[in-house]
Amino acid sequence: MQRVNHDIVSSIIFIFVAAFALWETRGLSEMSYVFPRTAGIILLVCSIIFFIKSIIKKEDKKAFDDINKRKVMVMSLGMIGYLIVIGLVGFLIASIIYIWAFCFYLQRDEKEKSNKSKMLHAGITAFGVSIFFFVLFKFVFAVPLPPGIFFGG
Amino acid sequence: MLEFLPDIISSLTNPINLLLMCAGVIAGIIVGALPGLTATMALALLLPFTFTMQADTSLITLGGLYIGGIYGGCISAILINTPGTPSAIATTFDGYPMTKKGKATQALIAAAVSSGIGGVIGGLALLFLTPLLATLALRFGPPEYFWIAMLGLTMIATLSSGSMLKGLMGGAVGLLISTIGISPVGGESRYTFGFSPLQAGLELIVILIAFFCIPEVIGMIESKIKQKKNKEVKKERGVARKLFFYIIKRPILVIRSSIIGIITGIIPGAGGNVAALLSYDAAVRFSKDKKEFGKGKVDGVVASEASNNAEVGGSLVPLLSLGIPGAPPAAIILGALMMQGIRPGPDLLEEHSGLVYTFLVAFIVANVVMLIFGLMGSRYVGKVISLPVYYLAPSIVFLTIVGSYAIRNNFLDVALMIGFGLLAYVMKKVGFNPAPIVLGLILGPIAERGLAQSMLMAKASGNTFELFFTRPISVVLIALCILSIVGPLLSTIFRSKSKIDEEIQG
Amino acid sequence: MKTKWLALVFVLCGLFVLGACANSAGSTEDPEDYPSKKITYSIPFDPGGQSDVEARRQQPYLEEALGQSVVIQYKPGGGGSVGWTELVDKDPDGYFLSGMNIPHIILQPLSNDDTGYETEDIVPVAIVQATPIGIAVSKDSDINSLADLVEKAKANPGSVTAAGSGTYSGHHLAFLQLQDLAGVEMQYIPFDGAAPSVQAFLGGNTEVLFANSSDLVKYAKDMKILAIGSEETFKPLPDVPTIKAEGYDMTAGIDRGVAVPPGTDPAIIAKLEKAFLDILDEPGVMDEMYAEGFEPKKMGHDAAVEYIATKKEQYSRILEEVKGN
Numbered sequence: 001m002q003r004v005n006h007d008i009v010s011s012i013i014f015i016f017v018a019a020f021a022l023w024e025t026r027g028l029s030e031m032s033y034v035f036p037r038t039a040g041i042i043l044l045v046c047s048i049i050f051f052i053k054s055i056i057k058k059e060d061k062k063a064f065d066d067i068n069k070r071k072v073m074v075m076s077l078g079m080i081g082y083l084i085v086i087g088l089v090g091f092l093i094a095s096i097i098y099i100w101a102f103c104f105y106l107q108r109d110e111k112e113k114s115n116k117s118k119m120l121h122a123g124i125t126a127f128g129v130s131i132f133f134f135v136l137f138k139f140v141f142a143v144p145l146p147p148g149i150f151f152g153g
Numbered sequence: 154m155l156e157f158l159p160d161i162i163s164s165l166t167n168p169i170n171l172l173l174m175c176a177g178v179i180a181g182i183i184v185g186a187l188p189g190l191t192a193t194m195a196l197a198l199l200l201p202f203t204f205t206m207q208a209d210t211s212l213i214t215l216g217g218l219y220i221g222g223i224y225g226g227c228i229s230a231i232l233i234n235t236p237g238t239p240s241a242i243a244t245t246f247d248g249y250p251m252t253k254k255g256k257a258t259q260a261l262i263a264a265a266v267s268s269g270i271g272g273v274i275g276g277l278a279l280l281f282l283t284p285l286l287a288t289l290a291l292r293f294g295p296p297e298y299f300w301i302a303m304l305g306l307t308m309i310a311t312l313s314s315g316s317m318l319k320g321l322m323g324g325a326v327g328l329l330i331s332t333i334g335i336s337p338v339g340g341e342s343r344y345t346f347g348f349s350p351l352q353a354g355l356e357l358i359v360i361l362i363a364f365f366c367i368p369e370v371i372g373m374i375e376s377k378i379k380q381k382k383n384k385e386v387k388k389e390r391g392v393a394r395k396l397f398f399y400i401i402k403r404p405i406l407v408i409r410s411s412i413i414g415i416i417t418g419i420i421p422g423a424g425g426n427v428a429a430l431l432s433y434d435a436a437v438r439f440s441k442d443k444k445e446f447g448k449g450k451v452d453g454v455v456a457s458e459a460s461n462n463a464e465v466g467g468s469l470v471p472l473l474s475l476g477i478p479g480a481p482p483a484a485i486i487l488g489a490l491m492m493q494g495i496r497p498g499p500d501l502l503e504e505h506s507g508l509v510y511t512f513l514v515a516f517i518v519a520n521v522v523m524l525i526f527g528l529m530g531s532r533y534v535g536k537v538i539s540l541p542v543y544y545l546a547p548s549i550v551f552l553t554i555v556g557s558y559a560i561r562n563n564f565l566d567v568a569l570m571i572g573f574g575l576l577a578y579v580m581k582k583v584g585f586n587p588a589p590i591v592l593g594l595i596l597g598p599i600a601e602r603g604l605a606q607s608m609l610m611a612k613a614s615g616n617t618f619e620l621f622f623t624r625p626i627s628v629v630l631i632a633l634c635i636l637s638i639v640g641p642l643l644s645t646i647f648r649s650k651s652k653i654d655e656e657i658q659g
Numbered sequence: 660m661k662t663k664w665l666a667l668v669f670v671l672c673g674l675f676v677l678g679a680c681a682n683s684a685g686s687t688e689d690p691e692d693y694p695s696k697k698i699t700y701s702i703p704f705d706p707g708g709q710s711d712v713e714a715r716r717q718q719p720y721l722e723e724a725l726g727q728s729v730v731i732q733y734k735p736g737g738g739g740s741v742g743w744t745e746l747v748d749k750d751p752d753g754y755f756l757s758g759m760n761i762p763h764i765i766l767q768p769l770s771n772d773d774t775g776y777e778t779e780d781i782v783p784v785a786i787v788q789a790t791p792i793g794i795a796v797s798k799d800s801d802i803n804s805l806a807d808l809v810e811k812a813k814a815n816p817g818s819v820t821a822a823g824s825g826t827y828s829g830h831h832l833a834f835l836q837l838q839d840l841a842g843v844e845m846q847y848i849p850f851d852g853a854a855p856s857v858q859a860f861l862g863g864n865t866e867v868l869f870a871n872s873s874d875l876v877k878y879a880k881d882m883k884i885l886a887i888g889s890e891e892t893f894k895p896l897p898d899v900p901t902i903k904a905e906g907y908d909m910t911a912g913i914d915r916g917v918a919v920p921p922g923t924d925p926a927i928i929a930k931l932e933k934a935f936l937d938i939l940d941e942p943g944v945m946d947e948m949y950a951e952g953f954e955p956k957k958m959g960h961d962a963a964v965e966y967i968a969t970k971k972e973q974y975s976r977i978l979e980e981v982k983g984n
Contacts, residue, residue: 032339035601043325106543197706291862340826349775353736613846
């Protein structure tokens with residue numbers, strides 16, 4: 001199977017990013033565009049060189065081979081989910097849910113532990129970490145924490 | 154100065170002052186170690202409480218907090234690759250690899266020792282060289298800012314492990330994202346897409362967490378094979394003593410780093426992050442085994458920590474001599490002085506010499522206190538990292554969320570942190586190191602302001618060349634830039650040549 | 660596995676309902692009872708700045724007058740625009756106040772279309788202090804008066820440089836206004852904040868400095884202050900003439916006050932107005948302000964609304980002229 005070369009793909013993405021950044025500087029005054037335009041041109045030139053280089057010298061890199069794709073996906077989606085839940089129910093509850101769920105999920109390879117004790121340990125961590133830092137930030141440092149739509153904090 | 158000795162001694166032997174100094178240092182270390190809580194924020198929180206204190210007590214407490222806060226940043230940098238304060242950014246380069254090798258305790262001790270020494274050197278400079286350094290600070294105008302940013306950017310060569318081209322691209326991306334928001338000189342909104350919260354630009358700490366921490370957290374859990382017991386922290390006896398002598402035997406490294414820190418400190422607008430980056434770069438360039446850097450070399454940690462703590466002293470120079478804060482935390486100390494009814498300005502040293510000298514001596518003492526606490530703490534803090542990944546990873550994600558929200562009380566920052574973090578993970582996988590991107594982001598605003606302001610100055614004077622290329626400090630900086638670009642090239646040419654010679658002879 | 664996910668979803672739904680209930684209860688309050696809980700005072704700038712110092716000065720008096728704790732919170736970014744954007748979206752219940760700076764709140768919406776608020780959305784409670792903007796030159800400059808400066812600028816159009824803080828800011832507008840009234844052309848160089856511009860000026864990078872009165876008082880020995888933008892002679896600098904007295908009909912300054920979200924009950928505004936304005940009568944407060952180089956100002960809600968409207972009209976005219984050219 002022909003693999004997609006990551007270098008080619010990333011160089012094309014960067015060419016687009018640079019072109020877009022340059023396009024966006026239109027209509028600005030000289031003092032506002034001089035710097036982003038310079039940086040954009042550098043990026044464009046480097047990306048084009050990189051593109052040519054990666055076409056000439058095709059290296060078959062397997063960037064994502066040695067990883068557990070599923071775990072990485074779950075972890076990434078988990079962070080996004082965490083974010084959404086914070087927006088809904090506020091920081092403290094979201095954090096307890098998130099840490100609990102992920103401490104449990106990440107223990108799946110621990111064969112010698114029973115599900116019940118995994119659940120328990122994850123729960124202790126979740127409550128311990130969340131509440132400790134919540135109190136520390138909110139009451140000691142008086143730093144506000146993200147509130148949700150439905151709950152204050 | 155000697156005539157104030159009785160004042161100084163009576164103030165420093167006052168148990169309340171000493172107690173509050175220690176409390177300040179400890180609180181600073183804790184705040185500094187938590188990403189998102191900065192020394193600036195901690196100082197601001199403490200400010201109202203200092204209102205009722207004596208002037209000297211207030212300054213001593215705030216000074217201790219400031220010192221502790223800058224040092225504390227290295228703890229999270231070493232343990233979880235997340236600079237607790239931006240100043241600790243260069244500490245991640247070698248500190249985190251040391252942790253991965255199971256040498257977290259060594260890295261922490263090295264950081265504590267070099268921070269202490271750097272801080273004391275910075276304090277001594279503050280005590281004896283303030284008037285001299287103040288004149289130097291005034292010599293930095295827009296062109297000099299531009300060149301110092303350029304000098305920093307030549308570091309891309311040092312930082313882009315692997316492909317130089319990818320490093321340059323990363324740097325350019327960093328510069329571009331630094332321009333998001335209202336243009337500093339032109340005053341127009343850029344790249345906000347009509348979205349008003351973006352007018353303020355991206356917050357450095359948020360991006361630091363995204364680019365350094367999130368990829369590492371995902372990296373912790375990504376492997377297919379079951380995690381073996383996580384990197385046990387090796388126990389060794391007498392590590393502290395060994396490292397102390399290791400550092401003492403490298404006076405040039407420590408002194409050079411401290412000087413870079415002090416000079417960067419006195420320039421308002423360039424903070425501890427720039428100091429640490431420049432000094433790390435210098436350490437790599439002057440080292441015989443360059444290849445070892447970035448893989449867990451103690452010297453990297455020493456260079457970064459000595460300089461960012463020396464920077465603290467430096468940043469107080471313009472404050473005490475000119476009334477201009479050299480860094481955001483110094484701005485709060487200025488606020489504290491104003492609340493005490495003391496107007497910092499050119500006359501501060503003359504009008505309040507007793508207080509200023511007491512503060513300066515206390516500042517040096519506080520650095521020693523920090524060193525002691527740092528050493529004591531290193532033994533225990535390092536153990537955190539030997540917790541199993543399944544507890545550690547979600548807890549770190551939790552902390553990154555708190556940190557990125559707390560910095561500006563802005564939920565958008567949390568979303569940006571996660572978004573950029575996932576992007577950074579993918580980019581790292583395809584060979585784009587986060588360091589050059591962050592470098593571009595840190596130096597972008599300094600370079601842009603320097604460039605645009607210089608252009609306006611040149612427009613008025615009608616002589617661009619003179620402005621950019623003939624001012625004395627600019628000339629020095631340009632020479633350093635050229636050296637740092639050409640140097641590595643020359644050495645490769647030289648090396649390959651000597652190889653050829655060997656071949657001919659052989 | 661599936662059942663666990665289901666359970667999670669179920670718990671989440673439960674939380675939703677619970678949250679919705681918690682939120683709907685007790686949202687209306689009789690303004691007579693105000694304030695009945697802690698008040699958040701947001702500073703749209705970094706901690707330690709002048710706005711912060713002012714808020715910290717007010718805090719204990721406010722807590723005493725209102726009988727509730729006042730929590731200071733920072734929302735820096737975009738020269739204040741991030742904080743003000745947050746303010747206009749908050750509930751108008753009087754429990755969220757924000758520091759307010761004029762001309763910032765007028766100029767930001769005028770200069771950038773994507774600013775997240777309109778000047779009219781920011782409801783002033785009171786204006787408590789002013790910082791007149793002054794014009795200074797270096798101590799060993801050959802310029803001795805505003806007239807000298809204008810003459811020099813006329814002789815060498817575009818070559819006299821002036822440092823100030825920010826673009827489309829109070830300093831910039833004062834510069835433009837003077838340029839317009841005197842019919843000269845100079846080069847304005849914006850720095851990101853008052854301190855960096857003072858530093859650049861002291862370092863000899865620019866010939867002229869536009870600075871806040873507080874900085875002028877601080878550096879009075881190191882520079883020649885040509886004129887100041889206050890209405891009458893500025894008390895801490897009695898020897899400095901006003902720009903008006905020098906023949907240019909303009910005032911320049913930054914006013915600091917406090918604001919609430921649009922739609923706030925007039926009774927609540929009145930309560931807050933009284934609390935803030937009473938602070939100025941506390942013993943020592945005015946003297947402290949003068950010593951720091953500020954001018955105490957006592958302007959209530961109605962006067963402030965009118966003041967902002969006049970200023971807005973004036974600034975739009977100047978900006979139109981600049982952008983038209």
